[in-house]
Amino acid sequence: MSSRTTARRHRRAPSAPKTLDVPRKLPRQERAQATVEAILRATAHILRTKGWDECNTNAVAKRAGVSIGSLYQYFPSKEALIAALAERHAQEGLKILVESVAAARAREVPLSFEATVFHYISAMVTLHSHDPELHRVLVEQVPRLPGGQEVIRRTSSHAASLVRAWLDTQREHLRIVDLDVATYMLVTAVEAIQHLQVVHRPEQLSREVLVTELTHLVLGYLGVTRAGR
Amino acid sequence: MSSRTTARRHRRAPSAPKTLDVPRKLPRQERAQATVEAILRATAHILRTKGWDECNTNAVAKRAGVSIGSLYQYFPSKEALIAALAERHAQEGLKILVESVAAARAREVPLSFEATVFHYISAMVTLHSHDPELHRVLVEQVPRLPGGQEVIRRTSSHAASLVRAWLDTQREHLRIVDLDVATYMLVTAVEAIQHLQVVHRPEQLSREVLVTELTHLVLGYLGVTRAGR
DNA sequence: GCGAGACCTGAGCCTTTGCTCACATTATTG
DNA sequence: CAATAATGTGAGCAAAGGCTCAGGTCTCGC
Known part of the structure; x- marks a missing residue:
């Protein structure tokens, strides 16, 4: 799969205006802010050490110590992240x-x-x-x-x-x-x-x-x- | 799938030294040279108009008017291409x-x-x-x-x-x-x-x-x- | 303490795509 | 005109990875 263009193109809501909101949802509690922070730090770390290709959302979530679902709660796509x-x-x-x-x-x-x-x-x-x-x-x-x-x-x-x-x-x-x-x-x-x-x-x-x-x-x-x- | 790093990593010959020969095989007949030329032109065209992501080997072969197999006869991987x-x-x-x-x-x-x-x-x-x-x-x-x-x-x-x-x-x-x-x-x-x-x-x-x-x-x-x- | 909403989880669906292989076709050589 | 080599074909395998969803847990105001 092409890492980029493919994303966010799945079956659901085929007519919906491609939501490219960044972030998809604002973290309101401290806990959530820490999550977002951890995700961004993990992204930076993987980009830095492994490069773009190895930097997939699953790996980011894993390194950040959060679930992949949490990541997609705040970032609608890998690109947005x-x-x-x-x-x-x-x-x-x-x-x-x-x-x-x-x-x-x-x-x-x-x-x-x-x-x-x-x-x-x-x-x-x-x-x-x-x-x-x-x-x-x-x-x-x-x-x-x-x-x-x-x-x-x-x-x-x-x-x-x-x-x-x-x-x-x-x-x-x-x-x-x-x-x-x-x-x-x-x-x-x-x-x-x-x-x-x-x-x-x-x-x-x-x-x-x-x-x-x-x-x-x-x-x-x-x-x-x-x-x- | 990440477009790049994944390639050429399949099951066959797991111990073989990653052949990164470019080209994998030299075109000897005119016909073959034309094929290689067509492939390179198609690659250039797709890169130019669609960018890196849309430029997958299947699309290149199609546009070049040759089969995907022919492409891989001369270029061992997308990267090499x-x-x-x-x-x-x-x-x-x-x-x-x-x-x-x-x-x-x-x-x-x-x-x-x-x-x-x-x-x-x-x-x-x-x-x-x-x-x-x-x-x-x-x-x-x-x-x-x-x-x-x-x-x-x-x-x-x-x-x-x-x-x-x-x-x-x-x-x-x-x-x-x-x-x-x-x-x-x-x-x-x-x-x-x-x-x-x-x-x-x-x-x-x-x-x-x-x-x-x-x-x-x-x-x-x-x-x-x-x-x- | 209780309800509502914010937040988190992760198995797995589903698509894309790099690439192979068994076979067909065309050229070249003798 | 064989025989052999060079070239061409394309269905389909297998892996990767983006992303969803059905359901949990936590927090906070009242």
């Missing part, structure tokens, strides 16, 4: 970013332009060092989930708005004309390099070199002049 | 790159440094415009295939060697010290931006803008001074 995990992962990531921006803004002595870039890049690299295996699996599989593209779009666009806002305050230092395009390029480039780093994990670049080079890349693109390497 | 397609796709891509480099080298009046970068970037963008749907699916799924990482590694490293060789002839123009790191950054950044462009296809950037901005990115990183936008 993983989508929920992805959503959570994305929110955690955004939180780190937002905090990083806030930290930079809160400084009494503001950082220089270059130092700020360095600061943000470091935050991004740190972000991608958290649980890279899970990140890897999610990044690979979420796009194909129903609603997955939407999660990605929302998350990127939130991140982009942060960058865009900051660039806007720094116009004077930049050669850039179209800030939207510049934002897109920067967010994409930095995200994408991390992406490949995580997906193919070549162990090729140390964290320091990666941060330095990404900073060069960003500053170079923005047209900020600086001393040679 | 898609791996073969990926290999072919990668080779075609490399060919375009190599030709692009050859074309630049063969010019009587050599291009300027900037123009050369522009030329290569254009080639890369063109490359990713061919059959983006298929590219998208392959890029998403190949890493998880047995041997998929290897295909990716081989392909990238071939491409990287081309870039690295060219950079080496241009040392004088660059701020760069470590050419290996620079090569990695450039190949990764350009590839990755295209990657995201294809995967999320935001229709956000026109081809022209994309090429221009990528060129800026590369030149900026390399530390080549240029007139403002």
Whole structure:
């Protein structure tokens, strides 16, 4: 059986509008919240260690120490389960970013332009060092989930708005004309390099070199002049 | 059933070393070559239009107009089938790159440094415009295939060697010290931006803008001074 | 303490699909 | 024109795993 498309297509209610509610039912008691939590943790663990294929709902329920029925009480399908995990992962990531921006803004002595870039890049690299295996699996599989593209779009666009806002305050230092395009390029480039780093994990670049080079890349693109390497 | 890991794990020959030969048997007659060709085309078509999940071996055989048995005569598993397609796709891509480099080298009046970068970037963008749907699916799924990482590694490293060789002839123009790191950054950044462009296809950037901005990115990183936008 | 509803259980139904095998057809060789 | 090898066929096996349902247990307000 195809792990994905098959799901939720059984005989019952053939005309019912495919309920893709996430979660199907909200946990109201503490007990239930613990169940949901255990399920999500188990999902993350299996995804991380065994990958998408071994991550079937029976295995998740087993590892979570709950019955398969409980799982389906809160998640209408395997897709919804993983989508929920992805959503959570994305929110955690955004939180780190937002905090990083806030930290930079809160400084009494503001950082220089270059130092700020360095600061943000470091935050991004740190972000991608958290649980890279899970990140890897999610990044690979979420796009194909129903609603997955939407999660990605929302998350990127939130991140982009942060960058865009900051660039806007720094116009004077930049050669850039179209800030939207510049934002897109920067967010994409930095995200994408991390992406490949995580997906193919070549162990090729140390964290320091990666941060330095990404900073060069960003500053170079923005047209900020600086001393040679 | 999980579409992937399950395969080729059936009762027969439990101790036999998992034959992952690709192809299992070489087509010697023209007829057989046509069969293999039809199978690969069908695979590409279904992957492109229906995605990984709908791309099961029965459907491929049906669309190819051959029996399922014939498919398994040449491809020992679904994974091997898609791996073969990926290999072919990668080779075609490399060919375009190599030709692009050859074309630049063969010019009587050599291009300027900037123009050369522009030329290569254009080639890369063109490359990713061919059959983006298929590219998208392959890029998403190949890493998880047995041997998929290897295909990716081989392909990238071939491409990287081309870039690295060219950079080496241009040392004088660059701020760069470590050419290996620079090569990695450039190949990764350009590839990755295209990657995201294809995967999320935001229709956000026109081809022209994309090429221009990528060129800026590369030149900026390399530390080549240029007139403002 | 009791009723209602929230929560949990897990055997097993049912579909999908990778893949085999016994046999048929077509090409090649001598 | 055999004989042999290469190629092609497709019904169907068997396993995997998503998901349901009929029934239990727990919690909480009154």
